[in-house]
Amino acid sequence: MTVTFNEADLVAVSVGGVIAHPGFPGLPAEPYRLAADGTPFLLPAWGGIVYNVSVGDKAFGWAADCIHPGVSIRGTDDGRNRGLNVFSCLGNTATVMTGQAQGSKGVVTGKSGRFSEQVIIHFPKEVRKKMAVGDQILVKSYGTGIVIEGHENIACKGLSPDLLKVLPSKVEDGILKFGTVATVPAFLVGAGAGLTSEGGSLHMQSTDKAALAEAGLDQLKLGDVVAIENTDSRYNHGYLRGAMSIGVVGQTDGPRSGYGPGMTVIMTAPKGELGTYRDASANIASLLKLEA
Structure with a gap:
């Protein structure tokens, strides 16, 4: 639509x-970081x-x-x-x-x-x-200040008109829904929670590989459009039952606890005004026709 x-x-x-x-931090700091199990890595x-x-x-x-x-x-x-x-x-x-x-x-x-x-x-x-x-x-x-007509309670963030126009979407029972590859459960939301949602990223936790697989997140690709359940990102990223955010996977995972793939949130709503549906093809590489 x-x-x-x-x-x-x-x-x-x-x-x-x-x-x-x-x-890296300046000397005399070590260049090593710590993995979730305490193992140093570089x-x-x-x-x-x-x-x-x-x-x-x-x-x-x-x-x-x-x-x-x-x-x-x-x-x-x-x-x-x-x-x-x-x-x-x-x-x-x-x-x-x-x-x-x-x-x-x-x-x-x-x-x-x-x-x-x-x-x-x-x-x-x-x-x-x-x-x-x-x-x-x-x-x-170009895009700061977007307001979607008829769905003004959906806050758009860092979303260009070019991307909004090609995102798969539909309206059901008055709710604007966008196609997403998967949904991130609220308990897997990691680094970035509690901080401002104007810029930056919100990470998913990836230490528990079984939880990732159960949620269908273990095969995600960079550029995938994902839903983030019970997450209100209007002003900062926080838990709110019934809220929904949508983001794009922008960074890979890593060994640190709480720093799984990073997601750039592009829209959010607090009380069920924003919906999603399954669309395995929702990736900005194809939506924006990015040249390899």
Whole structure:
């Protein structure tokens, strides 16, 4: 179905950042992190240019800790970075402004971190080979302020018109429902709960592999659209019986407790106004026709 919204009222504005370098705490801190069982590990983590992981690939099983598919960018200071993270919308166009890949186009596919550290952008693999840490990326931010006509109690967050128009949807008994690959039970909601829902990500817990399998989450792919039950993300992420949020899997899992695949929430409602139905094909790689 066609979802109608206030597209004519939305403002398009530029936000930007640079390709972020993966980082560690300064010396004398150790570079190791702790897995859920207390085992120290050292694995590639978020940030930088990831050459061999893309939206549409598996979300579990990489030798990595919450890796971002494609390219990660951040603002040059905390204030600018906050603006970049809040106003970037999934489905927005990103343009490389400097370096050998200048002029290349990408698409925003996720937001990172409990504290809104980075924005995740898909570029074709051949473009990534030409890119360098520090290259400037400009995002045409368009989508903040979306209101869905007839369903005003659904709050949209970081959702572009381009993505909203292609999300599978239908109305049943007056409830607007979107197609999702799976539903994350409230007890599997991990890092990010209690923090602001304006930017950043909400993680699912993945330590209990049997629970993941029972919920049908163990085969998730990056870019899958998922429901998050009993979760109200209007102002911050919190448990609320009957609430529903919808997000996009933007980051892989990792060994740490509470940091399973990260999800960028794109819509939420508190009292049953937002519904979902099963659609195994609901992945933004195909919905947005992302070039490999």
